[in-house]
Amino acid sequence: LTDSRVQKQVRVQGPHTSLSPPSSHPPGDRCLCPLGAFDLVSQGTRNKMVRQKALFLCVVCIWLHLAGSEPSVTSIKPTPILSFEKNDSKPAVIPEPLINTINKYNVNSRLYSPSGESSALQTQNFRLMSLNSEANSSEGHRSPTAGWPPDNSTALTPGLLSLASYSSSSLTPADEESLARLLVAIVTKEMKGCVLVVAFDAGFKDSPVLDHLKLLPNPRQVVEVRSTVDLEGVVWESTQCRGYLFLLHHHHHTLFNFADLTNFMWDFTGRYVVAGPSKTQLTALTTTKKMLKTHNLLALVKSEREGEWLLYTNQLIWETGLAYLTTWLPHRLTTSASLFPDKLTHLRGAVLTVVTFPWDPSVIYEVDESGKVVLRYGRDIQVVTALAHALNFSIRYVEPPAGEVWGTRIGNGSSWNGLMGYLQRGEAHIGIVNMFISNINNRLEVTDFSMPYDADVTCFMASQPPPLPRWKRILYPFQMTTTEESRALHSFAYSCLYAYGLHFSEAQANLPHRRSTQLFVCFLWMYTIIIVTGYRSNLTAYLTVARQPPTVNTVRELYASGLQIAGIGHFFGSALEASSNQYLKRFQAYQLHKDLWTVVEAGTTVYLESKMYLQYVITKLFSSRGAPLMRIIKECFAPYNIALTTQRHSPLKEKLDPFIMRMVESGLVQYWFSESLMISKKNTKNQEEQETGDVRHLDETENDVTSLSVDHMQGVFFVFLLGSLISTIVFVGEVTLKRKSEGGDGE
Incomplete structure (x- = not known):
């Protein structure tokens, strides 16, 4: 401590310190610690070593007398000095102005305890503030020591060192x-x-x-x-x-x-x-x-x-x-620098924390055998990655605890868990996972949404019932009203037989003789050709395409069916409670997909979620014959916009919105969504091939053409067997009647 500048500001006395030569210690057990030493630190002196020495010296001085002292203040110009008198009978007390501290300023150093043993000073937090005084010194400056000592003092316990600084450079x-x-x-x-x-x-x-x-x-x-x-x-x-x-x-x-x-x-x-x-x-x-x-x-x-x-x-x-x-300077600025520069257009590679979790196809994870995430992709990942390139920031991904997903209110309702909790606590800058712009549960109190980059509606997904038997498909091309004949024609037996023959493209032996009848038969031939051709075409389609039985397609039918409505998290549950539609006021929340899939596949529950997500799920769930196991109920409701979410009042929002608008206008968002579906579908097929050993190329799978097989012709064989049975019965009946009639004639 030979720096002349520090010697002017600091005087240390006491038997337990060797920070200055022993000869400079006046007798007595007193340590004078200058508040002015903090000025050397807080005023930004250019000599870094001076700042370190001054700050270290003040910390040591007060530490030496932490065991017990009472404060008194003496003024040594040009800087006031805080003095501690040794008093082992009383606890260490610090005046009230020194107790108001802020835990922001960290000091790491080495010091000597009052016993002379070396000990490490752990990180101590200081709040620096000016002393509250309105008194002026004789020179016309504001004195920081007026009014001391205060009436109320606070005991200082070992391990908690609270200091305060004031500005020694009072304004002239x-x-x-x-x-x-x-x-x-x-x-x-x-x-x-x-x-x-x-x-x-x-x-x-x-x-x-x-x-x-x-x-x-x-x-x-x-x-x-x-x-x-x-x-x-x-x-x-x-x-x-x-x-x-x-x-x-x-x-x-x-x-x-x-x-x-x-x-x-x-x-x-x-x-x-x-x-x-x-x-x-x-x-x-x-x-x-x-x-x-x-x-x-x-x-x-x-x-x-x-x-x-x-x-x-x-x-x-x-x-x-x-x-x-x-x-x-007293009359001008030294440079023409902007006083309020833009700090968001270029973020200089700053690391922003993005909270997310896997939610196909918006956020898709690829993991290795150990469960470590090796790749993140999807529409939302692509959006935030593009923003990182545009604004020059790096991304650090974090995930909420399992089951918390987007988050719900906890405790007394003032705190959130999940993704919303990360934003509320300031632990993340951006949140992405198919975020709906909504104020459900007062979300807007803790978060802000960017401008939307996609839109979706809310739909129900239910299990697909098994298709109708294939042998019935020959009856599907026309409804009953199409093939039903009029009773008035029954009186014309021959005409009916003749018309049936035309419908089955059978040549008739007898031709009409009258011109009016001939004209009628010509039009009848034209009619039968059209009907038969249409039936054959539709029959081919109905034989190859499965037909489903009547199912639930509206919200009212869903309510009447008694099926339970379920979803992941409590977002949709809160939305249904606020709905004016009486048919929607029931919901059961699940935390894990595996629990939800069990009840949905059983056919007792429908899954409430965004339509794009449900479409993605359906593309991955097929039966062994390629039939979808799930379906989306036709009536959807509650359209939502999808956006990023940021901390409440985050300055990032104003910079994110213009870039998001450009992405939407250029069609990039829809492209990324389609690309994510394609990549996910390809990865799923590759995984299935590895598990089953059935190697099928993606192009071959996508271009498969359904060929007409014997299995599709079940109905034809049933008709043939039925016709053969009927003809056999008729034949047996004719033979029996013939024998009876011949027997009667013989008698």
């Missing part, structure tokens, strides 16, 4: 004048015509900064901040652009606490300018729940030179912390 009149010009320049350049919100505390109440801001032509709301209640009174919504100027000398923790609340009293698209005493404090502000989703933040930090201010911006998704923009 020149600093305030420079800050006023800077804020006016920012508003003039970046917030022209915007509604302003100026929030200040007692430290800026009599400052000329407010006087300059009041001269601006912008409509504004001026708020004095004493607690978070004052910030709740700010108008956070407006149809106009809005700018927010926070001038908080003593109440930075108030803004921090308000920005870390889960309520949505915040303008996520507004432009924020925050003047803070240190970069460390403002860096901590960027990690709050609301600031993490705020696109435009400009942080102003006083530099070491009078009248000079450093300008930083939040990095949003790029990285954590602040990024340097430019410097404000």
Whole structure:
């Protein structure tokens, strides 16, 4: 610690430290730890070694006296010093202003315990804040030590070290004048015509900064901040652009606490300018729940030179912390850099977390023998991959626990599990899995949807009943009303026999003699040719195509059938409960597909899901004869749009929407969906070939032509046998009657 700059700021005394030469230790058991050492860290001094030494020294000083001390404050110009008197009879106590901390600033170092033994200092979290005081020193500066010690102090337990820092660089009149010009320049350049919100505390109440801001032509709301209640009174919504100027000398923790609340009293698209005493404090502000989703933040930090201010911006998704923009001299900026740069058009390879799970054909997984996912594809995967290429970000996939799928409300209803839970807790940036745009269960309270890139409807899938017997197919080409004859013709026996002969293309021995009869027979021949040809054509189709028995095709018929309605998760159950259709108000939720398939295949339950998903499932479920095992009930309902989902108020949405629109307009989404079906079908066939050993090429399977076989001709053989039986009976009857008649004649 030979650095002259540190020696000016720091004086350490005590028998248990060797951080400075022993000869420099005055007698007595006292350690003086400078709060000003934190200024060397928080003010962004360029000498990294100086910052490390100063911060390490302050941590060591307080650690040495953690066993027990009472604070007193002495002022050693130019920096106030925090002094701890040794007192073994009382616990260590820290004044209230030092207890208000934020757990953002990590320090890893080595130190010496009061016993002189070396021990590792584990990561300690510090919240850095300015001391709350309105008193001024004799030089006209705001004194951070006025009002100490407070009446209420909080005991400090070993293992929890809470510190606070204040800004040793109190604002001079020149600093305030420079800050006023800077804020006016920012508003003039970046917030022209915007509604302003100026929030200040007692430290800026009599400052000329407010006087300059009041001269601006912008409509504004001026708020004095004493607690978070004052910030709740700010108008956070407006149809106009809005700018927010926070001038908080003593109440930075108030803004921090308000920005870390889960309520949505915040303008996520507004432009924020925050003047803070240190970069460390403002860096901590960027990690709050609301600031993490705020696109435009400009942080102003006083530099070491009078009248000079450093300008930083939040990095949003790029990285954590602040990024340097430019410097404000007393009258101008040093560069022409944009004060509110676009941070979303190019994400610089940032890693975004995407939560998903397998849901064919939107998200399809290929796994190896060990169960590890080797490939993800499908419509939704292709969409997010294209967005990653367009915005230059990397993807890290995560999955919700098994059975939670999209998620439901848990506990008292304020929390979610599943995919929605990942987005609510901020553990994922994007969610994809055939997401329906809906506010079922108040989804919009925890998530935002992108513009839709596909649409679908909700349908029921039921088991396919077995087809009717093939031997009946010769009766199907015409209905009964087609082949039924009129009773009036029965009186003309010969005419009927003659007409039947024409229908069976049998030549008639007797021809009509009258011209009127001949004309009638000609038209009858034409009629029979048409009828017979049509019957033959339809008979071929009915012989090769299976005919299904009457089934349920409407929601009302489904209700009357008594079949149970089931689905995966609780989304559709909530939708049916909210439906005004009385025939839909019953639903049973399942968590696993294997349990659901059992009851659907048994024919006691119908599966409620999106139509595209059901179509995909049906293409994979066939009988040994190639007949589908499942079918979709004709009447569908509840159309839905499909989109990506993001965190509530995520700034990503505004950048995702234009690219999604381009994908839809170019037809890429439909192409990816068709491609996914083809790949999945091919993989399924390959898997079946490996399991059964039946090698069939995909082209051959797709181009198979059904040939007419003996099996299809069952009905013809039944007719032949029936006719043979009838003719045999008639023949036997004729022979019997003939013998009886001959016997009677003989007698």
